[in-house]
Amino acid sequence: MTRAATIFAEATPSGAGALAVIRISGPQARQTLGRLGASVPEPRKAALRHLKGEDGQTLDHALVLFFPGPNSYTGEDVVELHVHGGRAVRRAVLGALASMPGVTPAEPGAFTRRAFEAGRLDLTQAEAVADLVAAETEAQRRQALRQLDGGLSARSEAWREVVLGVLADMEAHLDFSDEAEVEASSPAVADPLTRLLGEITEELAAGHRGERIREGIEVAVVGPPNAGKSSLVNALARREVAIVADSPGTTRDVIEVSLDLGGFAITLCDTAGLRETTDTVEKEGVRRALDRAAAADLSVMVLSGPEIGELSADLERHAAAADLVLVNKVDLLERVPAVVAGQPAIPVSVRSGKGLDRFEEVLAQTVAARYADTVVAAPVTRLRHRDALEQAASALARALGGDMATAPELVTEDVRLAARHLGRIAGRVDVEDVLDRIFSGFCIGK
Amino acid sequence: MAVLWDVIVIGGGHAGCEAGAAAARHGARTLLITHSWNDVGALSCNPAIGGLGKGHLVREVDALDGLMGRAIDQAGIQFRVLNRSKGPAVQGPRAQADRGLYRSAMRRLLAEQSNLTVMEEAVVGLRRSGEGAITGVCLSDGRELKAGAVVLTAGTFLRGVMHVGDKAEPGGRLGDPAADHLGRSLAALKLPMGRLKTGTPARLDGRTIDYRGLAAQSGDEPSEPFSYLPGTLGGQAQVACHITHTTPSTHALIRANLVRSALYGGAISGIGPRYCPSIEDKVVKFPDRERHQVFLEPEGLDDPTVYPNGVSTSLPADVQTAFLRTLPGLEKVEVLRPGYAIEYDMVDPRALRPSLEVRQVPGLFLAGQVIGTTGYEEAAGLGLVAGLNAARRVGDSPPWVPRRTESYLGVMIDDLVTRGVDEPYRMFTSRAEYRLHLRADNADRRLTALGVELGVVGSERARVTADKVAAVEALTRLLSNRNLTPSEARQAGFVVNDDGQRRDGLTLLGLPEARWEEVVRAWPDLAPTPRVLTEVVRTDARYRGYLARQESDIRAYERDEALALPDSLDYSQVGSLSTELRTKLSAARPATLGAAARLPGMTPAALTALLRYVKKGRAA
Numbered sequence A: 001m002t003r004a005a006t007i008f009a010e011a012t013p014s015g016a017g018a019l020a021v022i023r024i025s026g027p028q029a030r031q032t033l034g035r036l037g038a039s040v041p042e043p044r045k046a047a048l049r050h051l052k053g054e055d056g057q058t059l060d061h062a063l064v065l066f067f068p069g070p071n072s073y074t075g076e077d078v079v080e081l082h083v084h085g086g087r088a089v090r091r092a093v094l095g096a097l098a099s100m101p102g103v104t105p106a107e108p109g110a111f112t113r114r115a116f117e118a119g120r121l122d123l124t125q126a127e128a129v130a131d132l133v134a135a136e137t138e139a140q141r142r143q144a145l146r147q148l149d150g151g152l153s154a155r156s157e158a159w160r161e162v163v164l165g166v167l168a169d170m171e172a173h174l175d176f177s178d179e180a181e182v183e184a185s186s187p188a189v190a191d192p193l194t195r196l197l198g199e200i201t202e203e204l205a206a207g208h209r210g211e212r213i214r215e216g217i218e219v220a221v222v223g224p225p226n227a228g229k230s231s232l233v234n235a236l237a238r239r240e241v242a243i244v245a246d247s248p249g250t251t252r253d254v255i256e257v258s259l260d261l262g263g264f265a266i267t268l269c270d271t272a273g274l275r276e277t278t279d280t281v282e283k284e285g286v287r288r289a290l291d292r293a294a295a296a297d298l299s300v301m302v303l304s305g306p307e308i309g310e311l312s313a314d315l316e317r318h319a320a321a322a323d324l325v326l327v328n329k330v331d332l333l334e335r336v337p338a339v340v341a342g343q344p345a346i347p348v349s350v351r352s353g354k355g356l357d358r359f360e361e362v363l364a365q366t367v368a369a370r371y372a373d374t375v376v377a378a379p380v381t382r383l384r385h386r387d388a389l390e391q392a393a394s395a396l397a398r399a400l401g402g403d404m405a406t407a408p409e410l411v412t413e414d415v416r417l418a419a420r421h422l423g424r425i426a427g428r429v430d431v432e433d434v435l436d437r438i439f440s441g442f443c444i445g446k
Numbered sequence B: 001m002a003v004l005w006d007v008i009v010i011g012g013g014h015a016g017c018e019a020g021a022a023a024a025r026h027g028a029r030t031l032l033i034t035h036s037w038n039d040v041g042a043l044s045c046n047p048a049i050g051g052l053g054k055g056h057l058v059r060e061v062d063a064l065d066g067l068m069g070r071a072i073d074q075a076g077i078q079f080r081v082l083n084r085s086k087g088p089a090v091q092g093p094r095a096q097a098d099r100g101l102y103r104s105a106m107r108r109l110l111a112e113q114s115n116l117t118v119m120e121e122a123v124v125g126l127r128r129s130g131e132g133a134i135t136g137v138c139l140s141d142g143r144e145l146k147a148g149a150v151v152l153t154a155g156t157f158l159r160g161v162m163h164v165g166d167k168a169e170p171g172g173r174l175g176d177p178a179a180d181h182l183g184r185s186l187a188a189l190k191l192p193m194g195r196l197k198t199g200t201p202a203r204l205d206g207r208t209i210d211y212r213g214l215a216a217q218s219g220d221e222p223s224e225p226f227s228y229l230p231g232t233l234g235g236q237a238q239v240a241c242h243i244t245h246t247t248p249s250t251h252a253l254i255r256a257n258l259v260r261s262a263l264y265g266g267a268i269s270g271i272g273p274r275y276c277p278s279i280e281d282k283v284v285k286f287p288d289r290e291r292h293q294v295f296l297e298p299e300g301l302d303d304p305t306v307y308p309n310g311v312s313t314s315l316p317a318d319v320q321t322a323f324l325r326t327l328p329g330l331e332k333v334e335v336l337r338p339g340y341a342i343e344y345d346m347v348d349p350r351a352l353r354p355s356l357e358v359r360q361v362p363g364l365f366l367a368g369q370v371i372g373t374t375g376y377e378e379a380a381g382l383g384l385v386a387g388l389n390a391a392r393r394v395g396d397s398p399p400w401v402p403r404r405t406e407s408y409l410g411v412m413i414d415d416l417v418t419r420g421v422d423e424p425y426r427m428f429t430s431r432a433e434y435r436l437h438l439r440a441d442n443a444d445r446r447l448t449a450l451g452v453e454l455g456v457v458g459s460e461r462a463r464v465t466a467d468k469v470a471a472v473e474a475l476t477r478l479l480s481n482r483n484l485t486p487s488e489a490r491q492a493g494f495v496v497n498d499d500g501q502r503r504d505g506l507t508l509l510g511l512p513e514a515r516w517e518e519v520v521r522a523w524p525d526l527a528p529t530p531r532v533l534t535e536v537v538r539t540d541a542r543y544r545g546y547l548a549r550q551e552s553d554i555r556a557y558e559r560d561e562a563l564a565l566p567d568s569l570d571y572s573q574v575g576s577l578s579t580e581l582r583t584k585l586s587a588a589r590p591a592t593l594g595a596a597a598r599l600p601g602m603t604p605a606a607l608t609a610l611l612r613y614v615k616k617g618r619a620a
């Protein structure tokens, strides 16, 4: 077997923040420090070091940490350099590393893969780390961290316990009913199974919200043409230039902007205007806008202040259904109405920038109110989890529909299946575990 | 001058009998060596064969033309299918045996077997070539016999120690000499060993039991035979078992004498099974139970001996008699032989390949209690596979490795060789993940044709089974080609929704409540179909949906099984494995990636590493 190369990469997203973390993992991690003119600090203790380039020039004053393998994140020796976030510094340090023999830039995910292969992480945890690395916002990070803590593992572990208990009762009923000491009547499994199914179903629903946090909460901006929707989106894009995902600082109009509001990733998207029209092309546009609004997690209705008095019935209806109502162009108004279509109106002038802060604040609160509990509850964030839980749920539903009196082996079969699917998240339900339960709970054997 | 045998089998217990007969059926010139011809076919403990999981194994042995099913059919004095009210997949045939009849049936079957010679002798050593392969055995009189392969089925005879209360003496079973020489020869092979224990109850004089007031349990009427061959039942009278139970005074007496029990007095270090606890264990571990059931099983028609199933013990003989007399019906009972516990050595089955050949000793196969199982049926199943593979080795054919997807034999062998044992291994249906498919009713359809191909099934059985398979297929086809409207179906007595859907005969027969009678009501021409056929077709129909769902599971299983891990794999060279897993893998040497995945504690990461290592090795 060839020895693994030493790899390095920036652990923080490029372009953001005052500090950048560069992580180095592999057999030569220690030596890289020497080549940078720095001594190796005590394990797991941060120390300040001057990093020097090949020519002896100081590159940066950095915080340096050393994690000896195998008790490090990757299972190998790991060095972390916390350097100043400026582009020039990062580039200089990364360049110095890249020039060292046997040291190569890491492929995406390489750290996590090494950790996973070293047996340092289970699959759920590895996925959580992948999310952690990709986490761009505080809420995403917190969610990923909880999962890493074993939040999801702990939950699925509890389910596994339930299934194990039920299976033990069922298998004992099948395998040992002639051996005297097991009750002849069918075990009462409907209650625990129903409860379990309920919990899994709930988790799946919450899981949907969890996926949203990971992928970004989508907010549709709707409203009649010329209300100022694209002006709003573009204004926000310019204001939040530091965290615009796709095309920072472009002058081109954007139709989508990603914001970090109160720790949540939010994608705000512009839509075609809502208006009654006979033009078929525009009709199609309106239809799509409404679809988009319906598919989005939240919708914001933008109305033009000067036209506020003459809303059509349709528009009233859409405004009443929206999550937030923004009244734009208040620079043109004498008096701003407090309530529109039964909703509190948020007064904004995109042109002057007045009210934009307030709007962001209200939007952040709305999102937090809806998603904050999800962040805490370590929801199902991965398709793989979702799929396993869905399969488990449908097996449980089948089991509950079966007849324990006449076909206990079929009901048991479905519970076994459910256990197998849950096992894909929480670890396998092994027959030995079931037998352990049986033998400690029942006096088996003639 | 040494005689050359193809296969020598050591031990004439249940494993040895099947091993010898299977090797001989395969055409190998086979010698079965055992201490005493008189003990061949002995049911040393419980006078019964079969049960859940175990009955499945007997049917599989029978499907491969083994002896056990035919022997118990000859000797049965009470046949009962367990779990009759639960589905067919979890029903298992069981029978009480007349001990004497069983022994003569087994001996007759062995005597009739061509290519098989039985010798009464004690084997004291194994002979190996310079390369380590087995070349033969030595006998107590100094003779050496050469063989192409040897199957060792010495049961509990390796360093066996028997305990009755505080008295211990060496011996494999009451009255048998321990095979200590052989044990030493085996020790020289440096195989990993373990120490287990098991126990047996006292034997009672039935003439001193008062059966009045005890519940009786009779067999099924008519008896359902074990064997798939026709005409195997012995036809003798059928008897009842009786049920009594322990009482609070039994428990008090046992508790008061625990210190004198070999198990609790600390005399025994071996590990016993959790599912067959001694009465001492039951009283200690389940202190809240006021009674434990005891089945009084007759050992034979003309034999007054009664086996009290449920009270195995290693208490001193006087305590045994005293506590037995506290059971209703046993107030005046006389004990014929006291119960005892036995400790013995076993070879860690992880030292075996899935063919049951010892990895380090080419040509040496092990089967039965000596590799950590318990039970006649488990021993018989392993014996058959070991005997067959020994013969195939001599004939230069590849070994047969039964798969988990195909048989309980496959489940058992895979469990043993990949996971090892920490208590005597017994079969349960819960061990089989493909339980709905591995049924006692279809072992012939699962295995007999394969057995013909492997060369272990005789022509009579081949023909009988081929006929049956054809008949089942014909009936299945016929039923799927006929159909009924909902109202026609309801008229015939099927419970269906009035949804306008026509349903074919197979679907209708597969409905939860459906019986063959309804089919006949709908199609009277099917009335003469024999019951054996209608039952299996009904079971197939009933499980069809579930089996279809298992298909993809089975395919995934077989994909992992197809990835063989080389025997020579050096786990210390595989990167990123924890020390613990490395140790586990080196001990078990799983034959396939699938087997590795089934090791306890295996992680996806480790499997990935293993897979990568093996794939790389291949490419290189």
Ligand SMILES: Cc1cc2nc3c(=O)[nH]c(=O)nc-3n(C[C@H](O)[C@H](O)[C@H](O)COP(=O)(O)OP(=O)(O)OC[C@H]3O[C@@H](n4cnc5c(N)ncnc54)[C@H](O)[C@@H]3O)c2cc1C
Binding pocket: B010, B011, B012, B013, B014, B015, B016, B033, B034, B035, B036, B039, B044, B045, B046, B121, B122, B123, B124, B153, B154, B155, B156, B157, B172, B173, B176, B179, B182, B198, B199, B200, B340, B341, B342, B367, B368, B369, B370, B373, B374, B375, B376, B377, B379
């Ligand atoms: C005390 C006790 C209680 C049990 N209770 C039950 C029970 O209730 N139900 C149940 O199903 N199972 C029970 N078992 C287990 C069951 O008896 C065994 O698992 C099964 O018989 C094992 O079969 P075997 O062929 O492996 O070994 P055995 O039946 O032990 O046969 C071994 C044979 O090898 C012969 N032999 C050994 N060494 C040599 C040698 N060197 N040379 C020549 N011949 C040799 C012996 O004479 C013997 O015939 C019990 C076992 C014991 C010991």
Ligand SMILES: Nc1nc2c(ncn2[C@@H]2O[C@H](COP(=O)(O)OP(=O)(O)O)[C@@H](O)[C@H]2O)c(=O)[nH]1
Binding pocket: A223, A224, A225, A226, A227, A228, A229, A230, A231, A232, A273, A328, A329, A330, A331, A332, A348, A349, A350, A351, A352
């Ligand atoms: N006076 C004033 N005009 C605005 C304001 N916001 C946008 N506008 C103007 O309104 C017009 C329509 O804006 P636009 O964003 O294209 O509207 P959309 O069709 O809803 O996307 C443009 O001419 C903008 O300059 C505002 O706050 N005050």
